[in-house]
Every structure is written in C-alpha cells, then in structure tokens.
Amino acid sequence: MVVSESIAVAGKEADTRERLIKAALRVFADRGIASATLREITVEAGANVAAVNYYFRSKEELTRTVLETCLRPINENRLRSLEKLVAENGEAAIPLESLVEALVRPMVEQSLDDYGGRSPVRLLLQVRALPQPLTNTILANQFDSIHRLFVQALGNTLPELSRSEIGLRYDFARGAIMQILGDLDPAARDLPDLPIKQARLDNETLIRQLVHFIAAGFRAPASPSFAGA
Template sequence: MEATEERSGQQDDRDTRGALLRAATFVFADRGFDAATLREVTRAAGANIAAVNYHFRSKDELLRLTLEQCLGPLNAARLEAIKACEDDARPDLRSVLRAIVRPLVELSLDERGGRAAIRLMLQTKALPRSLTNEIFAEQFDELHRRSRQMLQRVAPHLSEAQIALRYEYIRGAILHIVADLDPNARRMPGLEDIQEHVSNSALIEDIISFFETGISGRD
C-alpha cells in the first residue's frame, strides 16, 4: 500500500510540474516574463504558489526550464535536419533551406493551435537578461554555426560575412512571419485570411522559395 501511494505521489508531482511548465509557456508568451505573475501561472495550471516553490524554487528557474522545454526538442530536430544535409555528398540550397525552415514551422505549433514557443522566444530576445542569454547560447550557438557552414557549402559565391548576414535575415524573417500568423496573435491587416487558413506545408515552401532567391542571386 505504501509503495502504491508513493508511486501515486510521484505521478502527481510529475503531472503538477508538467502542468506548471505548460502554463508558464502560454502565460510568459502572452504577458511577457516581467509582467506575468506566478499567480497567473498557477491559476492556469490549476496549482498553488507552493507548487512553484517546490518544483522550481524561483520565477527565474521556472523561466529557464520553460525555455529549455520549448527549445530543446525543437532545436534537436533542427540539428538533425542540418546533420542530414552535412551527410549528403551533394546538398543543394533548397534542401539546406528546408532543414532550416521546416522544423521551426512544423514543431513550433502548440496545443492551442498557435506559436507560443516562438512568441516566448521573441519576448525574451526583446528584453535580454543574463539568464536568457546563457540559455540561448546553449540552445542555439551550435545550430547557428552549423547552419551557416551548410549555407556556405551550397552558396560558395557569398563571403563568410554575407552568409552570416543572410542567415540572420532568414532567422529573423521566419520568427516574424510565424509569430504574425499565430491565430492567437493580433489580426494583421491584409493577412486575416492567411492567418486562418495557411497550411504549414504551403508556408514552408513559400518561405523557402523567397529565401532561395535571396541566397542564390549573385552580387
């Protein structure tokens, strides 16, 4: 009986912790980290303040683990896609762009049908702090380095500096587009119908075609 009760208690702890992390993703994305309160997070999770202190100890630690939960699986998939290009003896520009674009568009979709992970990334990038800078470095630096190297392989006519800049154009555009097309975000004039009906596959191919023109054009 005691062993059964212990396992039940452990499961309850895991459920509460997971609920708090899911709730924090949406609350921080909707309100911003500084404006959001732990009470809002616990209310959304159906938990109490004591549960936050028990599982995370602080609001900063909750943000760190929320970001890691959002970004970890997403970036693992992005690295795997880039690795497939690295292993290809003759990669082409379109396949590399697809490796950069596709995981970010497909895997950022959340259970509400929006892009809370993308909006959370933009929130934390807009108001940087040492904690989030450290997390972003851990999560992104290797991915960005390897992505730039692959772009250099398929676009050797561009200098290293040009590749670095155009990769930043690509990253910024993807984040901006996906955030604006989030149905939970503000309705964008002229994009209302697209926000409601655009498919991931159509969006991915259109973004890739746009970037392909910018990378393949010679100066």
C-alpha cells in the same frame, strides 16, 4: 525517490511539474514573462502558488526551464535534419533548398503549443527583443552550435558568397521565419498591422513559401561591396 507509478493513471493527470511548465509557457507568451504572475500560472495549472517554488526554486528558474523545454526539440530536429543531409550528400554540397528547409520546417512544425497557438515563437521573440543575461545564456546554449553548423553548410553550398555575407543573409532568413510565425499566432489576430490576415496557411504551404523566398534571397549574387571580413 519515487518513480511515480501510482497505477500510472495512463496520462489522465499530468505531473504538477509538467502542468506548471505548460501553463507557464502559455501565460508567459500571453502576458509577457515579466508581467506574468505566479498566481496566474498556478491557477491555470491548478496548483498552489508555492508549487512553483517547490518544483523550481524561483520564477527565474521556471523561465529557464520553460524556454529550454520548448526550444530544445526544435533545434534537435534541425540538427538531425542537417546531419541527415550531410550524410546523404557526402562530399558534395547540400542543395540550398534542402538546407533552408532543414532550418525552416522544425520551427514551423514544432513551435505550436497545446492550444494551436505559437507560444514558443512569441516567447522567443520576447527574449530576443529584450536581451538579458539569463535568457541570453539560454539562447546561446540552444542556438549557438546550430547556427554555426548551418552557416558553415550554407558556405559550402554557396562558395561564391563570403562568410560575412552568408551570416547576414542567414540572419535575414531567421527574421523572416520568426516574423511570419508570430503573425500567424491567433494572439496577433487583432494586430490590424497585418496584410496577411486573410490567407489561410497550412504548415506545408508556409514552409514552401518560406523556403522559396529565402533560397531566392541566398541565391542573389554576391555583393561587390562585401569583400568579406
């Protein structure tokens, strides 16, 4: 059992394990999880091919670790922000804009990789587009409670909306967030599919725009066609 304190090297060279995770995040996002080869990943990490099976048992477990590593901080931050809002507002309903910002800001701010890209977003988009048992379980563990809490809080803030309608609009909101973040990734720069190529967006402006749009959507009157579940 080594605590790995070899004069600490002051962070000069990261642990091989950590380098593997970072390299895997990048390669997974760039080439796709299935298409990414352990050789690409280990070369980028400056490690041997066998290192993956040494530190993780398989490519599958590396995938799990990468996903959890890049998603956990985002949702921890969301949870902290939500708890803070609950504490601040006591029995009163939380202002809609604050609630939406607590959902948006962590994803915008903490979905950046070490190269200025949005690897975590592209990874999340991948695993959501391609439901599979392994990744579904990870997503459930990471997002399930968060989403329940947010939907509940939104229900308190917007009592005129049924739970079903809140759930739907919450889904719309998540889609809006993920779409724009995916499109802002430099890897999507050659997607001429985008009508937003020119706009240079800093995080604060993007957050403000997202909150503005999503809050307005939530404030739309309840639909008569939606009696609730």
